[in-house]
Amino acid sequence: MARPGYLLSAWPWRSAGYLLTGAVTGVFVLVGIVTSVAAGGVLALALVGLPLLLGTALAGIPVAALERLRLRLVDPGPAPDPHERPGEPGLRAWLWTRLRERATWREFGHALLFAGLLWPVDALAFTVFLLGPLTVVATPLIVAIAGEAKVLKVWLVSGWPAAFGFAVLGLALLVVGAYLLGVAAGARAGLARLLVASREADLGARVVELARSRVRLVDAFEAERRRIERDLHDGAQQRLVALTVTLGLARLDTPPGPLADQLAKAHAEAGTALAELRELIHGIHPKVLADYGLEAAVADAADRSAVPVDVDLELPGRLPQAVEAAAYFVVCEALANVGRHSGASRAEVSGGHRDGRLVLRIRDDGCGGARAGEGSGLTGLADRVSVLDGRLSLSSPPGGPTLLRVEIPCEPAS
Numbered sequence: 241m242a243r244p245g246y247l248l249s250a251w252p253w254r255s256a257g258y259l260l261t262g263a264v265t266g267v268f269v270l271v272g273i274v275t276s277v278a279a280g281g282v283l284a285l286a287l288v289g290l291p292l293l294l295g296t297a298l299a300g301i302p303v304a305a306l307e308r309l310r311l312r313l314v315d316p317g318p319a320p321d322p323h324e325r326p327g328e329p330g331l332r333a334w335l336w337t338r339l340r341e342r343a344t345w346r347e348f349g350h351a352l353l354f355a356g357l358l359w360p361v362d363a364l365a366f367t368v369f370l371l372g373p374l375t376v377v378a379t380p381l382i383v384a385i386a387g388e389a390k391v392l393k394v395w396l397v398s399g400w401p402a403a404f405g406f407a408v409l410g411l412a413l414l415v416v417g418a419y420l421l422g423v424a425a426g427a428r429a430g431l432a433r434l435l436v437a438s439r440e441a442d443l444g445a446r447v448v449e450l451a452r453s454r455v456r457l458v459d460a461f462e463a464e465r466r467r468i469e470r471d472l473h474d475g476a477q478q479r480l481v482a483l484t485v486t487l488g489l490a491r492l493d494t495p496p497g498p499l500a501d502q503l504a505k506a507h508a509e510a511g512t513a514l515a516e517l518r519e520l521i522h523g524i525h526p527k528v529l530a531d532y533g534l535e536a537a538v539a540d541a542a543d544r545s546a547v548p549v550d551v552d553l554e555l556p557g558r559l560p561q562a563v564e565a566a567a568y569f570v571v572c573e574a575l576a577n578v579g580r581h582s583g584a585s586r587a588e589v590s591g592g593h594r595d596g597r598l599v600l601r602i603r604d605d606g607c608g609g610a611r612a613g614e615g616s617g618l619t620g621l622a623d624r625v626s627v628l629d630g631r632l633s634l635s636s637p638p639g640g641p642t643l644l645r646v647e648i649p650c651e652p653a654s
Contacts, residue, residue, distance in 0.1 A: 241422045252418035255425035258313040259366040266359020269303055273355050300348035304436035314425045319437035350435040365424040369417035376410030379403045480514045534564045538589055541572050546579035552590040556652050563650045566628055567600055570621050574602040574644050582606025600646040608640035
């Protein structure tokens with residue numbers, strides 16, 4: 241409406257069409273609701289009365305669907321259906337789902353408001369802001385046909401100067417009415433959107449879909465890690481093992497000399513490469529984690545830590561794979577930080593699963609002063625945990641001790 245070309249655009253007429261269709265639709269909605277309520281009242285003592293009343297409540301669904309279609313006249317934004325899809329096929333599942341939804345009762349309230357208040361307002365705005373000015377503009381035509389005209393049922397006009405004067409006044413009223421039509425239609429559409437096509441509901445649906453897509457990405461990422469680990473274990477590692485064996489046999493068959501020395505050096509390099517590859521495979525996705533779960537994997541990580549680690553972890557069984565992987569790598573990175581930066585003489589990993597959350601605590605008696613974003617890798621750990629809707633907190637005052645706490649919502653895997 242703030243644009244200079246608003247009066248020459250289609251928006252005033254689209255606003256008028258929105259208000260006119262609202263008035264016409266509201267009459268039919270009112271008749272339908274009054275008929276349903278009357279029938280339900282007559283049959284209130286019979287078993288038929290309850291289905292009729294429930295049908296009246298469900299009548300808001302088609303009214304809201306029609307309203308979402310009408311919103312396209314004045315609101316270019318999307319108006320998605322807020323209803324959930326039933327989990328099972330059939331009429332019973334559909335009715336049960338609809339009667340439990342807030343959207344159904346919000347749409348029923350919209351239908352009652354539409355039938356009782358909104359359509360008269362639509363009709364009044366359409367009449368006052370469009371039909372009234374049009375009748376004033378048509379004053380000369382009415383005078384030419386009937387010889388006189390009663391403008392707005394108030395002023396009697398029979399002469400041409402007065403008729404053309406009212407026509408000019410009608411044009412001015414049309415300009416003002418075009419803006420008032422836009423205001424009325426915009427307010428009416430805003431109320432309708434709030435009740436039957438809320439942007440917050442659409443935002444909530446997008447957030448849910450975003451969370452689901454994030455879980456799918458995490459699962460796909462973990463599946464890809466397992467595939468890489470399997471390919472390295474069954475492919476490159478086996479070839480290196482075969483190469484190491486071949487070089488060892490060649491050393492046995494070669495007499496002492498420069499060639500034997502070169503074979504010994506190649507054999508040692510192959511062994512080093514094999515050891516590094518095994519460590520890499522273990523870091524990508526350790527087999528103990530996949531086969532025995534988080535408790536065994538944490539115990540294995542504690543055994544390989546440069547700092548002695550006490551483990552006190554009690555879990556009710558296996559957890560979802562993504563949660564186990566994230567928790568394991570958090571523990572590994574935290575223990576690596578303890579060995580590299582803390583100067584601690586001992587560390588402890590404790591926690592368990594309670595109240596639907598996995599809780600891990602990694603504590604050390606080092607010098608403290610750890611900060612996220614200072615090369616400690618804590619920022620990456622926080623990002624990894626947040627992908628699973630988890631939370632990471634750090635307490636590391638100067639002088640120690642340092643406590644890293646991780647919480648990840650999850651349920652035991654079935």
